[in-house]
Amino acid sequence: MTLGPIELFLIGVALAAAGGELFVRGTVGLAERSGIPPALIAVTVAAFATSSPELVVAIDSARAGVPQIALGNALGANVVNLALVFGLVLLIAPTKLTRASLRRDLPAALALPAATALFSATGVLSRVAALGLATVFVVWLALTVREMAAHAGGAPPRPRRGGGLWRWVLVALAGVAMLWAAGDAIVAGASMLAERHGWDPFVVGATLVALGTTTPELATMIVSRLKGHDEVGAGTLLGSCMFNGGLIIPVAALITPIPTDLGEVAIPLGAGVVSILVLLSVRGPVAGRTHGALLVGCYLVYFALLAAGR
Numbered sequence: 001m002t003l004g005p006i007e008l009f010l011i012g013v014a015l016a017a018a019g020g021e022l023f024v025r026g027t028v029g030l031a032e033r034s035g036i037p038p039a040l041i042a043v044t045v046a047a048f049a050t051s052s053p054e055l056v057v058a059i060d061s062a063r064a065g066v067p068q069i070a071l072g073n074a075l076g077a078n079v080v081n082l083a084l085v086f087g088l089v090l091l092i093a094p095t096k097l098t099r100a101s102l103r104r105d106l107p108a109a110l111a112l113p114a115a116t117a118l119f120s121a122t123g124v125l126s127r128v129a130a131l132g133l134a135t136v137f138v139v140w141l142a143l144t145v146r147e148m149a150a151h152a153g154g155a156p157p158r159p160r161r162g163g164g165l166w167r168w169v170l171v172a173l174a175g176v177a178m179l180w181a182a183g184d185a186i187v188a189g190a191s192m193l194a195e196r197h198g199w200d201p202f203v204v205g206a207t208l209v210a211l212g213t214t215t216p217e218l219a220t221m222i223v224s225r226l227k228g229h230d231e232v233g234a235g236t237l238l239g240s241c242m243f244n245g246g247l248i249i250p251v252a253a254l255i256t257p258i259p260t261d262l263g264e265v266a267i268p269l270g271a272g273v274v275s276i277l278v279l280l281s282v283r284g285p286v287a288g289r290t291h292g293a294l295l296v297g298c299y300l301v302y303f304a305l306l307a308a309g310r
Helices: 005-033 038-050 052-063 067-092 099-120 127-152 165-197 201-213 215-226 230-255 262-280 289-309
Strands: none
Touching: 005 038, 005 052, 005 165, 005 201, 005 215, 038 052, 038 127, 038 230, 052 067, 052 165, 052 201, 052 230, 067 165, 067 201, 067 215, 067 230, 067 262, 067 289, 099 127, 099 230, 099 262, 127 230, 165 201, 201 262, 201 289, 262 289
C-alpha cells in the first residue's frame, strides 16, 4: 500500500508531536540533573528541543533540493509560535511576561528578520548569508547564557528531576529517532502536495509544514501554563524563534543555498515583527485576552496574505 501525501504529512505531524515531547522531556531532564535554572532551560535547551522538528525538516528539504520549504517552515513557525500559539494561550488565560527578557532579546529578534530580508533581496540566501545569520545567533546565545548564569549564581539549588542519567539520555534519543522519521514524512508529503497542486514550496513550508512542526512548542506552552511556569512557556517560544531564524535557516542554506523572493519572504518576517511589537506593548507584567486577540488576528492576516499571493 502506497501512502499519499496527506497520509504522509499527517503521520509526520504525529511523529513530530510525540518525538518532540520525548526530546523535550529528555533534554530538560538532563539539564535539571545539572541544576540549570528553569528560565535558562526554557530559552536554550527547551527552545532547541522544541525547534528540532524544524531542524530535521531543514536538513531533509535542503538535501532533497527544495530548501524553500526549510525557509518557509522556519519563518512560518516563528509566526505560528508568537502569533497563533501565544495568542490562543492568552485567549484562554492571562500570562506573565518577563519584560527583562523581552528587552534582552529584542535587538536580536529584530536583527535576524532585518538581516534575512537584506539577504533575501539579493535573490538567494547564500552560504555567506548563512554565516552572517549564525553570527547574530551565536552572539545572542552567548550573551543570554552569560546573563542568566550570573543571575542564577546566588539562587538556591533546585530539586533535581528523578531518574538516572541514562534514562533521560534514552528518552532524548528516542525523541530524536521519531523526529528524524517525522522530518522525512513531512518533507515527502509536503513536496508531493506542492508538486501535485502546483503550490509554491515556500508557501507550503510557511503554512502546512510550519503548523505541523510547531506542535512541540504548543504542547510546551500549554503544559507550562497549566503548571504555572509562565516563564518557561514564554521563554521557550522566544528562544525557539531565535533558533529558527539564527540556526535552522543557516543550516539549510549551508547545505543548499536558498532561492528567495523578497515579496514572499516579507510576509512572515513582517508578521513576526508585528507579533513582537504586540508583546512589547503590554503594560505591566501580565498579557491578557486583548493581546491574545491581536496576536491571533495577526496570524489570520498573515495566512490570508500568503494564500492570496499563491
